[in-house]
Amino acid sequence: MEPAPAKxxxxxxxxxxxxxxxxDELEERLERCVGIVQSLTNGLSEREANDALTANVCKGxxxxxxxxxxxxxxxxxxxAQAQRCYRDLTLVNRDGMNVVLxxxxxxxxxxxxxxxxxxxxxxxxxxxxxxxxxxxxADGVVMTLLKQIAASSTSCWSRSISHYRPFTWxxxxxxxxxxxxxxxxxxxxxxxxxxxxxxRQKEVDFCxxxxxxxxxxxxxxxxxxxxxxxNVARIPEMELLWRDLLHNPQVLSPQFTGVLQLLTARxxxxxxxxxxxxxxxxxxxxxxxxxxxxxxxxxxxxFQRQYLSTAESQSLRxxxxxxxxxxxxxxxxxxxxxxxxxxxIIGWLLTTCTVRGQGLRxxx
Amino acid sequence: MAxxxxxxxxxxxxVKPGSKNLNIVFIVLxxxxxxxxxDGHEVRSCKVADKSGSIAISVWDELGSLxxxxxxxxxxxxxxxxWKGCLTLYTGRGGDLQKxxxxxxxxxxxxxxxxxxxxxxxxxxxxxxxxxxxxNQRGNSPPNQNSGTSAPPGNGAMPPFANNNNPPSGAPRxxxxxxxxxxxxxxxxxxxxxxxxxxxxAAAKSSVTISNGRDPRRAKR
Numbered sequence: 197m198e199p200a201p202a203k204x205x206x207x208x209x210x211x212x213x214x215x216x217x218x219x220d221e222l223e224e225r226l227e228r229c230v231g232i233v234q235s236l237t238n239g240l241s242e243r244e245a246n247d248a249l250t251a252n253v254c255k256g257x258x259x260x261x262x263x264x265x266x267x268x269x270x271x272x273x274x275x276a277q278a279q280r281c282y283r284d285l286t287l288v289n290r291d292g293m294n295v296v297l298x299x300x301x302x303x304x305x306x307x308x309x310x311x312x313x314x315x316x317x318x319x320x321x322x323x324x325x326x327x328x329x330x331x332x333x334a335d336g337v338v339m340t341l342l343k344q345i346a347a348s349s350t351s352c353w354s355r356s357i358s359h360y361r362p363f364t365w366x367x368x369x370x371x372x373x374x375x376x377x378x379x380x381x382x383x384x385x386x387x388x389x390x391x392x393x394x395x396r397q398k399e400v401d402f403c404x405x406x407x408x409x410x411x412x413x414x415x416x417x418x419x420x421x422x423x424x425x426x427n428v429a430r431i432p433e434m435e436l437l438w439r440d441l442l443h444n445p446q447v448l449s450p451q452f453t454g455v456l457q458l459l460t461a462r463x464x465x466x467x468x469x470x471x472x473x474x475x476x477x478x479x480x481x482x483x484x485x486x487x488x489x490x491x492x493x494x495x496x497x498x499f500q501r502q503y504l505s506t507a508e509s510q511s512l513r514x515x516x517x518x519x520x521x522x523x524x525x526x527x528x529x530x531x532x533x534x535x536x537x538x539x540x541i542i543g544w545l546l547t548t549c550t551v552r553g554q555g556l557r558x559x560x
Numbered sequence: 561m562a563x564x565x566x567x568x569x570x571x572x573x574x575v576k577p578g579s580k581n582l583n584i585v586f587i588v589l590x591x592x593x594x595x596x597x598x599d600g601h602e603v604r605s606c607k608v609a610d611k612s613g614s615i616a617i618s619v620w621d622e623l624g625s626l627x628x629x630x631x632x633x634x635x636x637x638x639x640x641x642x643w644k645g646c647l648t649l650y651t652g653r654g655g656d657l658q659k660x661x662x663x664x665x666x667x668x669x670x671x672x673x674x675x676x677x678x679x680x681x682x683x684x685x686x687x688x689x690x691x692x693x694x695x696n697q698r699g700n701s702p703p704n705q706n707s708g709t710s711a712p713p714g715n716g717a718m719p720p721f722a723n724n725n726n727p728p729s730g731a732p733r734x735x736x737x738x739x740x741x742x743x744x745x746x747x748x749x750x751x752x753x754x755x756x757x758x759x760x761x762a763a764a765k766s767s768v769t770i771s772n773g774r775d776p777r778r779a780k781r
Binding site: 214215216218310392459478479482486487494495498500 | 589618622623625629630631633634657658659660663664666744
């Protein structure tokens with residue numbers, strides 16, 4: 197018996213793939229667009245190239261999309277040309293960068309973990325540029341990016357992303373400020389290891405500056421802010437903040453009347469979902485909506501193996517439980533069916549924790 | 561040999577020994593140990609499932625090392641035959657295994673269509689002296705092995721146990737062997753080959769499980 201030889205699949209420029217992975221349609225599309233752009237500009241001077249691209253873009257929506265996505269992909273895959281391609285992109289784009297934002301969102305939601313290192317770094321750079329240019333809708337993309345960062349806090353690359361200083365971008369939007377403070381306050385807890393302390397200090401500095409200068413925006417978070425601050429209260433700067441919070445609220449903001457005001461403010465589901473990557477959410481929602489009670493063991497094992505197998509990841513359990521309680525609201529139809537109930541998932545999360553006495557804050 | 565449309569998706573329950581050109585989407589439940597073949601290849605037997613049941617698939621070399629439990633995989637141009645008494649899927653020539661997703665697929669682990677059948681195992685030991693199933697069943701199933709069969713010999717399309725007329729042993733059996741081509745109680749000489757190797761499963765209506773009191777697994781089309 198001879199094995200059938202595996203079909204050779206050329207590695208794309210954007211995503212990491214193995215011979216097992218099916219060809220990625222998005223990647224293929226984007227690489228086709230690169231081909232189109234290159235065929236239009238090959239051998240031309242910068243000026244001529246720009247004219248050629250502009251002329252093509254005017255031909256119609258499809259050509260516009262192809263050129264924009266081609267330039268976008270070049271930004272991701274060719275760092276040396278990124279500045280120039282981005283500039284070209286801003287010159288030829290006719291829809292307020294919407295076509296690019298949509299693709300970025302798609303990549304962030306579906307493909308982020310599979311991005312190769314260069315495109316990933318470039319993507320973060322590009323998002324920064326978009327925010328700096330004041331592109332409308334860029335903050336939505338930043339939030340998705342933040343989510344990915346928050347949820348993968350224990351992986352090496354995300355630490356390097358944090359180094360990337362997303363901090364200044366966020367000042368443009370109250371929601372972004374709230375999201376980043378929520379995210380980084382959460383990350384601080386996970387970054388207690390000695391080798392991560394410099395990183396943690398940056399996160400602390402950022403959070404303190406936001407809390408002290410933009411407190412009313414941070415208030416958007418709601419009562420969960422108190423919980424988050426409790427978890428970091430031992431840190432000196434945070435301790436000082438707590439004193440003001442409790443005894444001197446006006447220092448933080450004239451409109452802030454005190455902790456009670458914070459405690460009575462509900463926290464939006466958006467924040468609870470912050471710590472979960474889109475992939476985690478997809479899988480949890482799949483479990484709570486499609487998997488029948490009694491059939492869940494394998495799914496639990498797979499989820500556990502992927503997301504809950506390291507010592508650092510045990511703190512994720514709290515966030516998952518919080519998410520299930522606060523965000524997952526099955527319809528009556530599902531509730532009355534034999535679909536896996538939420539209490540069963542929570543039970544699984546509680547009973548399979550491998551770290552004893554971690555002081556997990558189960559308070560919800 | 562007429563080939564079915566390459567895009568027709570099959571369910572695991574419709575797989576029979578000798579089935580060819582199988583396109584199936586399944587989720588991987590377990591990966592077995594690696595074994596080395598005589599010619600130095602690595603093989604893994606994986607348990608995979610869709611909503612209709614589970615089955616074993618043998619995967620060679622690199623692909624086998626990449627597959628993970630939870631992966632949702634599309635098999636194209638696969639085929640099935642009996643290996644050590646168990647119905648097993650393989651990737652055929654020109655076929656492929658491609659991961660198209662993970663986790664989000666509902667499946668049923670039962671019935672397990674690769675449950676070993678001792679009778680088949682005995683017959684397999686008689687027939688497959690090399691110990692390896694052939695990629696196509698051409699000439700591999702001397703008709704006299706199948707007692708009472710009316711299947712014409714030598715058409716190359718008959719898997720070893722097609723038309724096997726052995727009556728069920730009386731004890732209820734796991735429906736796993738529904739696909740093995742045992743008659744479902746109709747007269748054995750009905751002449752219709754239970755399995756058409758290359759034809760669509762629609763042609764294989766008569767191969768049905770040994771009855772064990774459950775619904776006979778008729779190939780539903």
